[in-house]
Structure formats: C-alpha cells, structure tokens
Amino acid sequence: MIEIQGLSKQFQLTKQQRRELSTEEKQTTVVDDVSFVCQPGRIFSLLGANGAGKTTILRMIASIYKPTGGSIKVNGIDVIQSPQKARKIMGFLTGSTGMYARLTVNELVKYFADLYGMDKDTFEERKKYLFDLFDIHEFANKRIGKLSTGMKQRVSICRTMIHNPDVVIFDEPTNGLDVISADSIIQLIRDCKAQGKTVIFSSHIMSEVELLCDDLAILNKGKLIFNDTFENFKAQMTKPNITEEFIAQVQNANL
Amino acid sequence: MIFTIFKKELKETLRDRKTIMSMIVIPMLLFPIIFSVMFKIQHTIEDSLNKKVMHIGVIGGHEIEPYLLRLENLPKEFGKLKVIRFTDSSQLKRQIEADSIQFGMLFPADFTASEQAMKTLTIPIYYKMSEIGVSDKAKMINDAIFKMAQAERFQKAKIDEQALTPYIYDYVNIASDQETMGNLVGGFLPYIFIVFGFIGCMYPCIDLFTGEKERGTFETLLTTPVTRWQILLGKMGVVVLSGFMAACFTLFGIFLSLKVFNIVEDPHIIDAIYGMFTPQSIILLLFLLFPLVVLFAGVMIPISINAKSFKEAQSIITPLNIVFIMIAVIGMIPGISLNLMTASIPVVNVVLGMKAILAGNIDWILLIISFFIMILLAGVSVAISYRKFDDERNILN
Numbered sequence: 331m332i333e334i335q336g337l338s339k340q341f342q343l344t345k346q347q348r349r350e351l352s353t354e355e356k357q358t359t360v361v362d363d364v365s366f367v368c369q370p371g372r373i374f375s376l377l378g379a380n381g382a383g384k385t386t387i388l389r390m391i392a393s394i395y396k397p398t399g400g401s402i403k404v405n406g407i408d409v410i411q412s413p414q415k416a417r418k419i420m421g422f423l424t425g426s427t428g429m430y431a432r433l434t435v436n437e438l439v440k441y442f443a444d445l446y447g448m449d450k451d452t453f454e455e456r457k458k459y460l461f462d463l464f465d466i467h468e469f470a471n472k473r474i475g476k477l478s479t480g481m482k483q484r485v486s487i488c489r490t491m492i493h494n495p496d497v498v499i500f501d502e503p504t505n506g507l508d509v510i511s512a513d514s515i516i517q518l519i520r521d522c523k524a525q526g527k528t529v530i531f532s533s534h535i536m537s538e539v540e541l542l543c544d545d546l547a548i549l550n551k552g553k554l555i556f557n558d559t560f561e562n563f564k565a566q567m568t569k570p571n572i573t574e575e576f577i578a579q580v581q582n583a584n585l
Numbered sequence: 586m587i588f589t590i591f592k593k594e595l596k597e598t599l600r601d602r603k604t605i606m607s608m609i610v611i612p613m614l615l616f617p618i619i620f621s622v623m624f625k626i627q628h629t630i631e632d633s634l635n636k637k638v639m640h641i642g643v644i645g646g647h648e649i650e651p652y653l654l655r656l657e658n659l660p661k662e663f664g665k666l667k668v669i670r671f672t673d674s675s676q677l678k679r680q681i682e683a684d685s686i687q688f689g690m691l692f693p694a695d696f697t698a699s700e701q702a703m704k705t706l707t708i709p710i711y712y713k714m715s716e717i718g719v720s721d722k723a724k725m726i727n728d729a730i731f732k733m734a735q736a737e738r739f740q741k742a743k744i745d746e747q748a749l750t751p752y753i754y755d756y757v758n759i760a761s762d763q764e765t766m767g768n769l770v771g772g773f774l775p776y777i778f779i780v781f782g783f784i785g786c787m788y789p790c791i792d793l794f795t796g797e798k799e800r801g802t803f804e805t806l807l808t809t810p811v812t813r814w815q816i817l818l819g820k821m822g823v824v825v826l827s828g829f830m831a832a833c834f835t836l837f838g839i840f841l842s843l844k845v846f847n848i849v850e851d852p853h854i855i856d857a858i859y860g861m862f863t864p865q866s867i868i869l870l871l872f873l874l875f876p877l878v879v880l881f882a883g884v885m886i887p888i889s890i891n892a893k894s895f896k897e898a899q900s901i902i903t904p905l906n907i908v909f910i911m912i913a914v915i916g917m918i919p920g921i922s923l924n925l926m927t928a929s930i931p932v933v934n935v936v937l938g939m940k941a942i943l944a945g946n947i948d949w950i951l952l953i954i955s956f957f958i959m960i961l962l963a964g965v966s967v968a969i970s971y972r973k974f975d976d977e978r979n980i981l982n
Contacts, residue, residue, distance in 0.1 A: 429800075430593075445590075
C-alpha cells in the first residue's frame, strides 16, 4: 500500500533556469499538497498533462527526490525516514529507462539482484521464472546493446521484477514503445494486480487508463483535481468519452 | 554494495574501447615508441653522416695547399671528405643551398702574410643550419685542423704548449648515473603521470556519470536500496583505478622498452634506469600518485555530474589537464626542490617528490608532508563530489 499525505515538492531554480523561465522566483512548486492512497491488488492511475507533476510524485515515492513537505508510506515504511528499506520492496519502470549496453542480460539481472541483496537460490529461482515468462533464455548471454527494442523492454521488465517487489511504480511505461512491446507492459501490470501487488502508473494515454485503471487521480499543475475510483469517474462524466472528460476537467481547473 | 557497483562499473569500463586506449594501450606503448623513435633518429643521423661523402667547398689561392693536405689526411673516423675548389663565393653559397656542398670555407687573401706573421686568421665557414649534424661535423673537422696548425706554430716559435696552457679544467661529475638520470627523467616522468593519470580518469569519469545520465540509467540505479555514498564510491573507485592504471602502464612501458623490446642499448642508461626504478622507489611513486589521481577524480566528478552531455563534460574537463600541467611546471623551474614551502603546494609537491624519489634524494619528512597535503585535498574533492552527487537537481537530465 502507498499512503501519501500532503505531499509537496519545490525545486530551487538556478540563475540559468530563472533566465530560461523568465522568472524572478528562486523556487518553483512542482507538487502542491497532494494526498492519495494506492491499495494492494488495485491499479492506481496518475493522469495529467506533461509537466503536471506525475513523474516528480513517482520519483518521490521511489525516494529519488526528497519531498519538501508531507509524508509517503509504502507498506507502512516511511520513505523519507528509511529510503533504503522502502526501496527494497519497490520496483520502478519507466518507458525511457536506459540499460547498460555493455553488459549481457545475465550480468545486468545479476547486478540488480545483488543491489537488492538477493541470496543466490532465490535469485536463480526468480530469474528462471522471469526468463521463462518473458522468453529471455535465448539471448541471455547477449550484450544489451545488441538487442532489439522489444527484447530490451522484456529485459527491463525482468530487471524491475527480479526482487519480486510488493509495490510497482510505472512511469509512462509504454512511452515510445511499439504496440507489441506496449502490450507486454500492460500484461505485466495486470499480472501484478492479479498477484496482489500495489501498482501505481502514470500515463497520458487514455486507452491504457481505460484498460487498466481501478483508481484514478488527475493532476494539474502539481495539484490534485480528481481522486476517486475509475468507476466513479465514469459515473460523473459529462462528456462522451474519457479523453474529452479529462480535457474538460483540466480546463475547468485552469479557469 | 560498494564492491558490487565497483565490479560492474569496472566490467563496463573495460569493455569500452576508448577507455582501453587511454588507460592501457597508449600509456603502455608511449615509452617504447618515444625511445625507439629517439634512438632511431639518432642512429639514422649518425649513419647518414658517416656514410655520406662530406663535400667541402674552399676558396683560396695555392697557399692554402698545406691546409687542404691536412684535411685530406684526416683519420678515417672523420668520414669520407672531398674538397672542391671554388673561385666565386656566391657560386659556393648556391651549391650549399642546393645541398651539393655541405659546408664551405673562405680563406682570406692575406692568408700567407698572416700565417707568416703568426697573426690570428678569421675564416668564414658557410653552412645550412637546417642540415642536422653538419655544423657539428664541420666544427669537429676544423678543430682537428686548428689543433694541427696551432701545434706547428708552437713548434716554430719554440714555445712549450704547456707554458701557454696554465690550467685545464676537468669537470668531473660526482653524481651517480641514477642521480643524473633521476633529475632528467624525474623532470618529465611526473608530467607523463599527470597527463596519463588525468586522461585515464577522464573517459571513465564522463562515461560513468554524464554517460549514465545521458543513457537514462541513473534513475533505476537510484531506486535500488543503495545509498548515494555507496554509488559514488563504487564509481569513483573505478575512475581512480583507471587513472592509476594508466600511470602504472607508462611505467610498465619503460620496462617493456628495456626488457622486451631492447630499445635502449647504452648500458649506462639501462643501469641508471634500473637504479631509479627499484621496488622501493616504485612503491613511493605510487603512494604519491594515489592522492593525485583521487584529486583528479574529485575534480572531474562534480563537472561530469553537472554536465548535460558527454561533449559538454569533455569540453570542460580537457582544458583542466593543461591547468594541472601548468601547476606542475613550477616543479621544473631550476633551483626549486622539495622544501617545507613547496611540500605544501599541491601537485608541485608531487612533481618534486617524484623527482627526489627518482634521484634517490628522499627527505622522508617532506615526502610525508606532501602525501598528507595531497590526501587532505583529495578528501576535500571527494566531499565536494558527494555534495554534487547528492544534489537531486544534478542527477537526472
């Protein structure tokens, strides 16, 4: 479970950034007093336009960024107080994730297993399961730089799931992927839900949201403008489809 | 965890051709190439001068015959000589310019009168400066002839040569070959260490920090249960090791030149080099090198973290090498040696310390001061690196 309470994040602006943004402000608020809960066995979707603050929230949950205010708990672990402990039970996957091109698939997966402190037997068992599932065996000894995009995506999923995390964070996971690769991610998200994991994913692709989402939060300029179940979102819709409804909600919030 | 990161980064680094070139291949082959080119050029010049018939152009009347006779009767070690007479100095100069004549001499019209009056004669010698070795050879030949003419005059005047030569200063070098070579090699080896230590650090550093940022692999690394300190130290370990190894491979290159390729033939030079590079001196050199390389890494890492692209990082870091060399040049100024003041100037102390180690003039207290000053500075650079690495604005593009 992910519990977020009054979360906010401000970034200090460098002189160059102030010049680029034509502002005198020394800091900018990216996330402003956001609260929500992601339940295990459900898929929580974070929706918002580019720059709404989705990635910043997910990075704060993953403890890459330190929040300016508020609290984050993952399965009861305070992420701000015990980031290492919290990271052990989380998996993080983004559509733009790069991988170490000069390592082989086996070396990469082993490296991450070592970083997560997995013991040899658990690692071997888990690796076999994932390699079977994603059909990785045949290119397990190839260098990642030599793999196709689809193969890389499968390896990336394998790397994220190697330590069998209870909580999985997907940041625009299908961004830039072809239909087949995107489908494997959607399948993974469904599997995670079926296994009772807590899943949070950000997207701006409405068809994906419709396919997967149980709970939904809409972000606009760092603020939460909707937070409820997807069923309730659909029930409250005043527009004919969710894309138009999303646009209308964002426009209303900007008025 | 630090070792896990170190191991992985090292594996990746060793699979990068650019790093292999800058860390192993170029440093290792530097000295064999320098030595072989140096000795090859030297041998080629000597051989060509010895084999070549030296054409000497002369202008003068029949009175210079005795001189020409002396010239023709010079021993074999002076090489083959051929004297060609000219009547016109401009023609002689043209022939020298065309390389048909190596050097030419113009005997003055009052040659006989001056000889008889035992006066000093000035004989202009024309040559081309661009012809390497010709002026030395001309000087050698003319010195020999002059000695003969001088001896003849002393005999004629019935003067004992020793009466006019009250003293002969014989400068005897009491420095050992090691000391002499140590000062010579010690003068440039630290620069080689600085250049290759720096380049050895540079590529892995940019690749492991800016490159990881560019490739988008940092984000996933930061979501693993590893602290930033551990990530930094794991990566820094590889950067330091790369710089250190690059410098070590230059040393290894010296031994390759002597042992494997047998490029150096002069036994004095070989003995002196072996005298300089004893196990003790090598260990001391590496001790001084270590904090220097850590300092390099500590300077490069914040820049690499800050840079948005490989190109940007490279364009800032590359000129820094020159800055370090400029500082090190202070150690090359004649008369400057390791003392309390120079021992407290970073980088200069390493250069002077290495010079002293190679020459065998080790002052332990000054060496220890130099080492600790460098360790202190390296520590500060590591702390600055951590500060930059911990700043979340710098980590992700």
